[in-house]
Amino acid sequence: MSDSDSAPASGRARRAGRPRSEQARRAVLQACTELLRQRGLRGTTTDLISARSGVSKATIYKWWPSKYAVAVDAFLSEMYAESSDPDTGSAYEDFRTVVRGMIRFYASSTGRVFAALVAEAQSDPAVAVELRDRLITPRRAMVRELWERGVGRGELRADVDPEAAIDLLFGPAMYRLVAGHAPLDEAAADEIVRVAMRGLAS
Amino acid sequence: MSDSDSAPASGRARRAGRPRSEQARRAVLQACTELLRQRGLRGTTTDLISARSGVSKATIYKWWPSKYAVAVDAFLSEMYAESSDPDTGSAYEDFRTVVRGMIRFYASSTGRVFAALVAEAQSDPAVAVELRDRLITPRRAMVRELWERGVGRGELRADVDPEAAIDLLFGPAMYRLVAGHAPLDEAAADEIVRVAMRGLAS
Amino acid sequence: MSDSDSAPASGRARRAGRPRSEQARRAVLQACTELLRQRGLRGTTTDLISARSGVSKATIYKWWPSKYAVAVDAFLSEMYAESSDPDTGSAYEDFRTVVRGMIRFYASSTGRVFAALVAEAQSDPAVAVELRDRLITPRRAMVRELWERGVGRGELRADVDPEAAIDLLFGPAMYRLVAGHAPLDEAAADEIVRVAMRGLAS
Amino acid sequence: MSDSDSAPASGRARRAGRPRSEQARRAVLQACTELLRQRGLRGTTTDLISARSGVSKATIYKWWPSKYAVAVDAFLSEMYAESSDPDTGSAYEDFRTVVRGMIRFYASSTGRVFAALVAEAQSDPAVAVELRDRLITPRRAMVRELWERGVGRGELRADVDPEAAIDLLFGPAMYRLVAGHAPLDEAAADEIVRVAMRGLAS
DNA sequence: ATATAACCGAGACGGTACGTCCCGTCTTCCA
DNA sequence: TGGAAGACGGGACGTACCGTCTCGGTTATAT
Structure with missing residues (x-):
């Protein structure tokens, strides 16, 4: 999922075939984030995510087990550096x-x-x-x-x-x-x- | 001819027509309670409630706006005398x-x-x-x-x-x-x- | 349905049985006729006939075996003197x-x-x-x-x-x-x- | 690469995506034909057609606007060799x-x-x-x-x-x-x- | 260069549940 | 005891979304 994965290509055998499209992954999460904000979790259907992202449903289900997994991912991608330790001394x-x-x-x-x-x-x-x-x-x-x-x-x-x-x-x-x-x-x-x-x- | 109203005087006027079947209401809640226990909220469908209670789906939807409303009712009907004040003195x-x-x-x-x-x-x-x-x-x-x-x-x-x-x-x-x-x-x-x-x- | 109906009871022997039946019958046929014209046979439901005529569904089903029987009756009540023999000589x-x-x-x-x-x-x-x-x-x-x-x-x-x-x-x-x-x-x-x-x- | 068929060339271009299942279409018409014979038009319900054909209701409604449209199609598919001109000379x-x-x-x-x-x-x-x-x-x-x-x-x-x-x-x-x-x-x-x-x- | 994988968009499909509609019957009370 | 009001069981309807499955076509690496 991260670049460090695709980096080596030397010792470890790089998998053959076309690699997963990073762009598709981002488009899905982006579309899902927007939909979650606009329509909530219930109103966010797989078809809508597919339509808005331009990524086919088959691809979505290839990488995420359910629409909720997409939602969790999309949600967390927004939360990156949220919980920082304040460390005020008190x-x-x-x-x-x-x-x-x-x-x-x-x-x-x-x-x-x-x-x-x-x-x-x-x-x-x-x-x-x-x-x-x-x-x-x-x-x-x-x-x-x-x-x-x-x-x-x-x-x-x-x-x-x-x-x-x-x-x-x-x-x-x-x-x-x-x-x-x-x-x-x-x-x-x-x-x-x-x-x-x-x-x-x- | 004294009272313009022929009210039965029992506090609230008896509505005309066949009264709502109390038995049907209870059967629905009973069936729903059992289903909730056995299959959870997701697995409890309106058709199942209807089938198990013997109450038609139309009747269910006449009195409850959704299966969740039935579930809330069924759930609460179990909880009636639950939250009693202990009053231990401390x-x-x-x-x-x-x-x-x-x-x-x-x-x-x-x-x-x-x-x-x-x-x-x-x-x-x-x-x-x-x-x-x-x-x-x-x-x-x-x-x-x-x-x-x-x-x-x-x-x-x-x-x-x-x-x-x-x-x-x-x-x-x-x-x-x-x-x-x-x-x-x-x-x-x-x-x-x-x-x-x-x-x-x- | 109106007071004038129950008022007299004087000269003519009042039948105990069904004083309003004929009026109800006419109201049903009249309502059905109007509905047939406005909404067609499909759109004419028993509930609508009942509501428009003020005659209860139970009464309708007491007199007619189905809504189609009502429709046939209503339809024929319009056709009374339709098929007269012209007898022109030729x-x-x-x-x-x-x-x-x-x-x-x-x-x-x-x-x-x-x-x-x-x-x-x-x-x-x-x-x-x-x-x-x-x-x-x-x-x-x-x-x-x-x-x-x-x-x-x-x-x-x-x-x-x-x-x-x-x-x-x-x-x-x-x-x-x-x-x-x-x-x-x-x-x-x-x-x-x-x-x-x-x-x-x- | 001579003439096989990478080029559409056959008049109409091949539409993208999974093509409509010809087998499903036939199964629906076949099931409907049988049901029409056995139970008549009234007794032929969409659910029955779906169950007997193994084709989901959603798919049926995707291709036909109503069960009557299916019935017309099923009926006509039986009538293929119908109106042949006898041409007897008289x-x-x-x-x-x-x-x-x-x-x-x-x-x-x-x-x-x-x-x-x-x-x-x-x-x-x-x-x-x-x-x-x-x-x-x-x-x-x-x-x-x-x-x-x-x-x-x-x-x-x-x-x-x-x-x-x-x-x-x-x-x-x-x-x-x-x-x-x-x-x-x-x-x-x-x-x-x-x-x-x-x-x-x- | 070419073969071979794995990828991808489009979209049809089976399945399941939904909530609505109408029919004809039944129940209660009133006049 | 007939009739208005209206609740009820039954059963079909058409819709929505899920997750799977072909299609044809597109990149990548591996030979």
């Missing part, structure tokens, strides 16, 4: 920054797409795995580092299960995203971090 | 009981159906409204009472937004339900309540 | 008058309804019988009389099967009605009678 | 042969299907056009040739409108087919031709 500030960013993301139109993908994951294990491995786990890993740093600095309690701690910070936002019972704004982020940190700080 | 114990119950529910087969409905709500506003009004809001209302009680007793901090407090308690469980990154068990419930309560208690 | 003139009348009828909007009923009769034996007994047979009987009169006067050949003779006169018009390959006008009527009579006259 | 004999053949066809089980299609044509203009263009018009064209030949030989009167003449010969049979008031047999055919020819012959 665990409280770090968390506040991260939770604010998360909530801002959830509240965006891309966040609606994310909610739809999480929804799809409820009945499609492949989507669940993809989402977990490529989005949720990396983010949690980043926050776990942030956590360890805080523990190391003595700012955070060492006796708290890091998983529970992270869930306490991220869970409320996800809850609001999928249940929609309360707003997703900065004030909410700050209040959640404020209260949660009282339980997490030493 | 806010901590109350919360622990409620969160444990919630997580037990989420982990059950009915919980999977619930997750599927929440998923559907992401793209079907009608389902979202139904779920919010008939399930989420009532539960939150119950917990809010519990919260007020704790504040009244001086156990809980009055300066915390109740919405945020409830989200802090319920959010992590919902997060695990939809993201599936960590187990939904009693230990998780207890750890979440333990840490959250440190932030919420005075 | 068999040729008699036939010309009758065939002209028939073709004029076929070409009218009522003729289209007739065509639709004939069509329905192809798959509904009850309609076929009704149409044959109440419309086709009486007309043919009238024309047969006309035929016998012509034979008696020596104008027509006695060695021709009267059935075949009548078919020769009426068949072409019916053919044009259902196949629509040629116009249904007076000139056509005259040409058909002219040529047919040459074969039928002595 | 106009009388020609007509007798053709009318006999027509009446034999009308009386057959295929004739019942034909009647049902004519019936359908009364409310479905598309069926009417199809039937007229592909069945009625060609047959009439053949008979018109036969007529011209007779006129040329001096056997038939030149002053008779050919349309009226043909209607006189075919109308009675159609009349009996749709009205069913008299038998469709050889004797009827002969009597009709005998009497009609007296009006048509010079």
